[in-house]
Amino acid sequence: VNLRAVTSWVGIARLFAVVLSCIAFSLVASTGDFRGPYGTWCMFTWCFCFAVTLLVLVLELLELYPKLPLSWDDFTSAFSMLAALMVFTTSVIFPSIFISSPCSSSKCARQAVATTVSCLCFLAYALEVGLTRAKPGDISSFLSTVPGLLKVFEAYVACLIFSLLDTYTSEAGLQWCVAVYSICFVITLLIIIFTIGRCLTYMPCPLEKMLVGYNTLALVMYITATVLWPLYSFRGRNRPNTCGRNCWWDKHLGVTFLTIFNLIAYLVDLVYSTRMVFI
Template sequence: MPVTVTRTTITTTSSSGPGFPTTVGSPRALTQPLGLLRLLQLISTCVAFSLVASVGAWTGAMGNWSMFTWCFCFAVTLIILIVELGGLQARFPLSWRNFPITYACYAALFCLSASIIYPTTYVQFLSHGRSRDHAIAATTFSCIACVAYATEVACVIFAFISNPYLYQHQPALEWCVAVYSICFILAAVAILLNLGDCTNMLPIPFPSFLSGLALLSVLFYATALIIWPLYQFNEKYHGQPWRSMDVSCGNRHTYYVCSWDRRLAVAILTAINLLAYVADLVYSARLVFVRA
């Protein structure tokens, strides 16, 4: 008697995009944009600590911190991928709706700190040779991991503002959405210029260019950090200061993110992105000062 094997794929709605269906419990989850982004996070952190471990290129508190950061981020990202591939969100002990994005925020900051601390406190003092080459390569992959985690956080902002109802009624809120889009595009342009080795085409040195972009992004995000909460949560500007005032929050569906929660999430992510741009401004300004 012939036997027919049927492959089952479980589909549900997860935190990778509020209100957007995501295929889980299947290898196809890795072919989606967020899955590919997490694969990049996994590979870059794995390569970073592997390069350093292969030559023992870490000593002292700062070296240990960098090594811990890459190993920790690799391990947690691997757990996230396993949970989503296996469709195990319901069995996870924490709220899966909030865990991946919260972790991505911390991982971006961790990898940013490692990308700054490791080369400035350790790599520059290494003599030329195999250890130094591995350490420089590890720093490069650490930067890639930082960008990958930060991209996940930035992309989540666009998922939360996917409903035009949140901002179309106020020009000030439309400005905030423009800020998120402009800064994202500027960051993407800077990354593409660097990866494509096209920095010599710029009329100014690349570090100065990065400093200018970072300063512009900080100024833009500072306005958004003030305007978004003011118009969303202040009754004087027709905002809703309390969650109970939003009738859409009465839906108790597990994976549903109501309008008020989206507004709050965008406000929090705006603050996180502003801190990231401030850190980027400090780092890029330091590069300009060193070269001067």
């Protein structure tokens, strides 16, 4: 038994994440008000993070993880980053959808507490990311480096973009943007999977050089998407007066901002990847 799995700072952060995510989904489940796609997403996030983090703790406590055919450090680094992003998104979505003002009922109070607990859970995962992040110059665990963590961020933002896509088939420019999002997502996801699965040794060229080439290409593609998406989405089309929660205009605006976020991520990724090769 490896007691450091629960007594180290990383272990303590994981314990907090397990407890807080459990409290969050328990409180929301007690209200019975989590229907619809947004409620389902929030409950899935808390339950998924709770289950996987608990599994990580058990495997490390019993020292069973070396028997798994994967890079454990890369897996835990990628998961903690993914969990932080998922819980952060949930902590924003849940109160904006389910909590209304004034908040005076016991149901609303439980939802507010669940939101607060979810925010604390995000901080626990963010702390884990900070504690497990590789030191400068250490590339033994790629997904714990800044470029590796950015890969998880880029893939997650692409998933958010996909969730907002609806009407884009009528314009060739928008179709190109969707192709950009899809191509970059698939390649980024493959890099993450190959890293966790210890398949990078089969690459025909060193990972660092491949990342520089891919990040350069992805950056150029995202620059075109950053220009074309708002140009073709909003050209001659004002926001409708009856723009509700699922309004296409708001979704396209969300895609615009998420595209900019990923553009910045790929730019930072390129800078760090270049430093890994040439410095």
